[in-house]
Amino acid sequence: MFNSALLRALPAGRGAAHIPVMAELHIVGQIVGASGFPQSSLFCKWGIHTGGAWRLLSGLKEGQTQVDLPQTGDMAYWSHPIDLHYTTKGLQGWPKLHLQVWHQDAFGRCQLYGYGYCHVPSSPGHHHVRCVTWRPLGSWQEQIAQIFVGGGPQLRSPDIIYSGADRYRLHTVAMGSVELELGIIMRHFDKYGVES
Amino acid sequence: MAELHIIGQIVGASGFPQSSLFCKWGIHTGGAWRLLSGLKEGQTQVDLPQTGDTAYWSHPIDLHYTTKGLQGWPKLHLQVWHQDSFGRCQLYGYGYCHVPSSPGHHHVRCVTWRPLGSWQEQIAQTFVGGGPQLRSPDLVYSGADRYRLHTVAMGTVELELGIIMRHFDRYGVES
Numbered sequence: 001m002f003n004s005a006l007l008r009a010l011p012a013g014r015g016a017a018h019i020p021v022m023a024e025l026h027i028v029g030q031i032v033g034a035s036g037f038p039q040s041s042l043f044c045k046w047g048i049h050t051g052g053a054w055r056l057l058s059g060l061k062e063g064q065t066q067v068d069l070p071q072t073g074d075m076a077y078w079s080h081p082i083d084l085h086y087t088t089k090g091l092q093g094w095p096k097l098h099l100q101v102w103h104q105d106a107f108g109r110c111q112l113y114g115y116g117y118c119h120v121p122s123s124p125g126h127h128h129v130r131c132v133t134w135r136p137l138g139s140w141q142e143q144i145a146q147i148f149v150g151g152g153p154q155l156r157s158p159d160i161i162y163s164g165a166d167r168y169r170l171h172t173v174a175m176g177s178v179e180l181e182l183g184i185i186m187r188h189f190d191k192y193g194v195e196s
Numbered sequence: 197m198a199e200l201h202i203i204g205q206i207v208g209a210s211g212f213p214q215s216s217l218f219c220k221w222g223i224h225t226g227g228a229w230r231l232l233s234g235l236k237e238g239q240t241q242v243d244l245p246q247t248g249d250t251a252y253w254s255h256p257i258d259l260h261y262t263t264k265g266l267q268g269w270p271k272l273h274l275q276v277w278h279q280d281s282f283g284r285c286q287l288y289g290y291g292y293c294h295v296p297s298s299p300g301h302h303h304v305r306c307v308t309w310r311p312l313g314s315w316q317e318q319i320a321q322t323f324v325g326g327g328p329q330l331r332s333p334d335l336v337y338s339g340a341d342r343y344r345l346h347t348v349a350m351g352t353v354e355l356e357l358g359i360i361m362r363h364f365d366r367y368g369v370e371s
Contacts, residue, residue, distance in 0.1 A: 021368070028269045028294045032307060033349070043343065058267050066345030068309055072211070077307040077349040079292055081339050085267050124370050125298040183297035185266055188368040196370050 023189045024057075027084040027095070027120055029182035031065060034101055035075040036176025037113055042076045043067040044178065045100045048084065048120070049162055051093010059084035067104050082182070091194070095120040098161045099178055101133055111150050114175035117162045121184050123196060129180040134172040198364045199232075202259040202270070202295055204357035206240060208252040209276055211351025212288050217251045218242040219353065220275045223259065223295070224337055226268010234259035242279050257357070266369070270295040271337045274353055276308055286325050289350035292337045296359050298371060304355045309347040 027048075034042055047062035065078040086095065098117040102110050114133025121127040137143065138153045146152045160167060189196065202223075209217055222237035240253040261270065273292040277285050289308025296302040312318065313328045321327045335342065364371065 024266070026266050026269065026297075028271075028297060030293065060339055063339045064343035066309075066342045066347050068347045068349055069312060070349040072213075073349070075349065077309050077347075079290075079307055079309060079336075080342065081271065081292065081294075081337050083269070083271075083294075083339075126296050126302065181293075183269075183294055185269070185297050186370050187266065190370060191368065 021188050021191060022087045022089060023192055023194075024187040025086045025088065025095070025120075026185035026187070027059075027082060027086070027182060028185070029082050029180060031078050031080040031082065031099075032179040032181055033068070033075050033077040033079070034176055034178045037076075037101065037103070038175075039103055039105075040074075040076055041067060041069050041104050041106075042113065043102055043104060044078060044080070045102065046080075046082075046097060048095050048097050050086065050088075050095045051090070053090035054086050054088045054093060054095065057085040057087055082180075094122060096162045097131070097180070098158065099131060099133070100158065100161075101175070101178065105150070109150065112152060112154050115155065115158070115161045116178055118180070121182060124184050124186045127182050127184065129182055131178045131180060133175045133178065135175050137171045137173045197262045197264060198367055198369075199362040200261045200263065200270070200295075201360040201362075202234075202257060202261070202357060203360070204257050204355060206253050206255040206257065206274075207354040207356055208243070208250050208254070209351055209353045210250040212251075212276065212278070213350075214278055214280075215249075215251055216242060216244050216279050216281075217288065218277055218279060219253060219255070220277065221255075221257075221272060223270050223272050225261065225263075225270045226265070228265035229261050229263045229268060229270065232260040232262055257355075269297060272306070272355070273333065273336045274306060274308070275333065275336075276350070276353065280325070284325065287327060287329050290330065290333070290336045291353055293355070296357060299359050299361045301356070301358050304357055306353045306355060308350045308353060310350050312346045312348045 065080040068076040116133035118131040240255040243251040276289045291306045291308035293306040
């Protein structure tokens with residue numbers, strides 16, 4: 001349906017485009033894996049949040065990886081593909097990738113291990129991104145309970161992961177990091193004066 | 197039409213529990229891409245490292261694609277298998293990586309994972325080998341319905357890919 005809008009070769013030598021083309025952004029890559037967490041058997045829920053001017057043309061903008069158990073070494077490998085095609089009329093609300101790393105134990109219970117977020121890189125090319133994570137810390141009673149039975153506090157709304165408001169109330173503890181490899185392809189951004 | 201050349205090799209694999217490995221690979225693209233020349237899937241030889249841990253294949257990849265759109269950028273998916281002395285093949289890992297999207301020489305490390313069955317299947321696998329495999333290999337490079345899987349991280353496959361892009365700037369793609 002969008003094939004005619006995807007590629008239209010502008011003839012060389014003409015002036016400013018009289019055909020209004022919208023800027024397009026391709027995010028191709030993968031969530032490689034995670035390391036530095038206290039236990040293995042991890043999975044990751046991820047999503048991409050954009051502003052109002054961005055429209056998703058193809059691809060899934062949120063998902064959940066498989067549960068991975070590293071046998072040798074510390075790093076859990078997911079190799080979860082990310083393949084997104086956005087079109088936009090403005091630069092506000094540049095895509096942000098937010099993640100929640102969870103731990104699933106042998107009984108099937110899930111425990112939150114960290115929230116993390118990173119901006120999608122804004123220059124074309126291949127980028128290796130390390131996304132650090134943090135976990136909310138409760139009161140000392142909750143911490144002692146957490147050692148024995150697991151669980152722990154979670155955020156009511158995951159918006160705080162990628163927005164800066166009201167964060168000063170949180171006490172958090174740093175957890176491991178998630179590695180991503182993202183390839184960014186930008187199209188028609190120079191028609192709007194964006195330099196690269 | 198924009199053209200993409202992928203010139204490189206699958207160098208080898210390391211970090212797997214046993215040697216004597218071979219790799220089945222393929223490239224998956226979207227509907228707008230057309231393959232002009234080259235083989236888009238193949239299988240390497242079985243390699244036994246004598247010294248050290250890395251199995252070297254040096255399997256050539258030489259592809260020429262032409263495209264009308266950027267959707268469905270080529271993805272390279274791999275399956276690493278182990279062949280024992282009796283000739284039986286056992287799956288050692290699935291992995292995938294996107295073909296790099298900027299021109300130049302890239303050294304890509306592709307990590308692999310293997311599906312993990314129930315504990316009965318794991319004990320059987322210790323004695324007789326085998327193990328669960330995916331019904332359809334599409335799950336390796338698509339993100340849907342992955343949350344049901346329990347997997348185990350295996351070794352990594354190393355690739356060296358040179359990317360040559362042609363006429364992409366006529367379509368407004370910056371690089």
